Amino acid sequence: MKRIGVFLCWCGSNIAATVDIEETMAAARKMPGVVYVDHNKYTCSEIGQAMIREAIAAHRLDRVVIGSCSPRMHENTFRKTVEAAGLNPFYLEIANIREQCSWVHKDKLTATEKAISLIRTAVAKAARSEPLFSTEMSIERRALVIGGGIAGIQAALDIADAGFEVDLVEKEPSIGGRMAQLDKTFPTLDCSACILTPKMVDVAQHGNINLITYSEVEKVEGFVGNFTVTIRNRARSVDMEKCTGCGDCYAKCPSKVDSEFEMGLAKRRAIYTPFPQAVPNKPAIDRANCRYFTSGKCKVCQKVCPAGAIDYEQQDQLVEKKYGAIVVATGFDTHKLDNYGEYAYGKHPDVITSLEFERLVNASGPTGGKILRPSNGQPPKNVAFIQCVGSRDKAKGNPYCAKICCMYTAKHAILLSEKVPGANAFVFYIDVRTPGKDYEEFYNRAYEECGATYIRGNVSKVFPDGDKLVVRSVDALSGALVELVVDMVVLATSVDARADARELAQKLSITTNAYNFFNEAHPKLRPVETQTAGVFLAGACQGPKDIPDTVAQASAAAVKVVSLLNKESLLSNPTVAEVDIKLCSGDMSCLAVCPYGAIAEKFIEERHGREIRKRRVAEVNTALCQGCGACTVACRPGAINLKGFTNEQILAEVDAICL
Amino acid sequence: MKVTTDKINSNLIKEVEEVSGQKVSACFQCAKCTGGCPVVWAMDVYPHQILRYAQLGLADELLNSKTLWICASCQTCDSRCPREVDIPKVIEALRLVLLRARGGNYLHPNNLPARVLENAPQQGLVSAFRKYAR
């Protein structure tokens, strides 16, 4: 008979106010195998843990059941506690009497009854627990960073500085991402390029960073410490070794298309670098728009290239590489405005998005940094800024706040007053949100010093009137109707997850929220980890974020990667599947359902009388097995069991509940 | 009541800011002034609304408001304003702007009736000269 100790936690009044601890203790004493019962105000405190350790020694306990908060909260804490007392950590079971009992039930009588049942269930499971042990696994001490925006750049630099090799994969021909498109950054009005481009150059020159541009992640296999990633190097049609980046090719290329980097406000060639400070500063051919690839004639770039670097025969290449850890830093897309006909975007050239405005203000942008109306090239006198376009809109946009728009709109209003003296900025807002160091002061500056008029009310309609635009709204503060005649309208477009975020999430087996932003493992306490060990998040791919937060998160992710890669080896998850070869029929149903390829066939030799026969059985690779248990159900003879969640344990739980 | 580009760009804000020495644009409409005003019950336009109208250039609504003449300049609002706007000074400036705008309000000492001069407090006279001086 096992010697089980039951410890009940009050969790202050969180549990004790709804569950009668005395009565639960009395009931626990009568449960089979229970030899000791105690309680504590806060079991997770050092005092509470010491009490458990002492009780284990004093009463020779060999199994421990704790009635407390969710095991998702403190299972590891208490496993360490019982381990410190000399027991196997898997001799611990937790009955969740807080999240699944005291917090959701009000009636003390029935809540206590349920708590007793939960304790009985945990006792039944604990009585059938067996010692489990981890095995050591090697670590591939290299990291992969997906996405070459400021998040990916920062993470790659930090990991590389710590002495580990990093592959930085970027899908565009150059790193830089969204930040490269910005002009100034709030709240300091630093020039974005001035602080970003040195980092981009650092990336290119860092001995530990291998820059892989114009490439995408195709497939991810393996597990923490041992990921195998297939990267698709898209055919650049330019030999990176030979190209010197002289630029003769794109000066002569005859095909002009809208520049993605310039948000369609300028043209680029079919062979192009996205922007002049590109890293690597070597072009790629956009085959969909290249005259040679579409019509078979041209080859101008090949003729003018002094280095002979143009290679039309290049093919996409799939490269397989091994990594110990992965940082996902894929950034964001701006919200599509198809649902917002009322703002006349796309119908009138002077209605532009905030990112387009950013290019207009930028000294290296299409207007050389002059704010000019796209319709007639004249500087605007009155500019309306409309906030929350696609944000805080449950009906046809994103229900969430995009977080950065209030601040960049304040920045735009300030920049407008600086660049076009005498111009008036009108900002239509729902709420102005400025949580951040020096943010409120920056916003104050916009209306106090730079003359921006903030009008509390969202714009309902924008329509052209002659060569002007009429903006209709209301000032909800005064109740006055507002009808402004302006020269330009700037839409503060919301922040979306990348269109392919879900696809990438599936490759990495991480999860996304309802809006396709990647989920962190815990919203407060594990903000850069994901539910998949070894995969970390940085930047706006996890949720809308400004540059300071992005950089902070990227450095945090880098630290997590470094502390992982610094380890000599990893301990494997001990709750893995196990084959009882006596029962195994060798039909390999298990192999078919295993998502990790953790099951392989093995031939064993058995003596049958005088004859030795070979027999096929299944074998579990414990390093690959993640412990889902799908195989245990597929197995017809019931030969596979899952350690920590054995058939016997689960059936005992069912029996204890139905007692 | 309607806000237009012309009204919002009119000189009203600048004039009020110049006369009062206060930044009308600094107000972010927390409405603490109105919450604490001891005579707010008698006002048709609340103090925070006065500032809002001024920001938006709603001259008619401002100048026809009884509030301008009800404010007792007790400074309760001013002492609590988080944006350091001295609202009584703004209201005083609005009175000045209004009176000046109406025209024909130049006050000459010779035109003051003797009995007014006899009974009026000196401070009142100084104030009247300030208000009606062009």
Added chain:
Amino acid sequence: MSVKPEGFEPLIVAFCCNWCSYAGADLAGTSRMAYPTNVRIIRVPCSSRVNPSFIIRAFQRGADAVLVAGCHPGDCHYHSGNFFTRRRFTVLKQMLEYMGIEPERFQVRWISGSEGAKFASVMNNITAEVKSLGPNRKLRDAR
């Protein structure tokens, strides 16, 4: 023949996968979303760990209903586990119905870790449904 005694409180066994539904139950807890005490949760790593025999056993031992809850299809922490769950329990459900067990007594639901409210509403609904059905007599061990 179902009996509906006064004040019948059904016993409901819920198998919840650790990553989504168990987390959803925890979220219902942290959000203080009340639901009836009739539900008892068994934590499993994945809904694909739930063997149909566990469900039969629960009915044998007197459960009035059984719920299996996992991640939404496509969101399984283990890539594909809940697809197996879906197939297995489509078959089991038909078998249970054939044996005379009302479909409301065996339910499979997808509840993500962020759906605390859905967890609570599923618990409320299943409890109400089973209450109106009365105690389960089918499959029960003679005791």
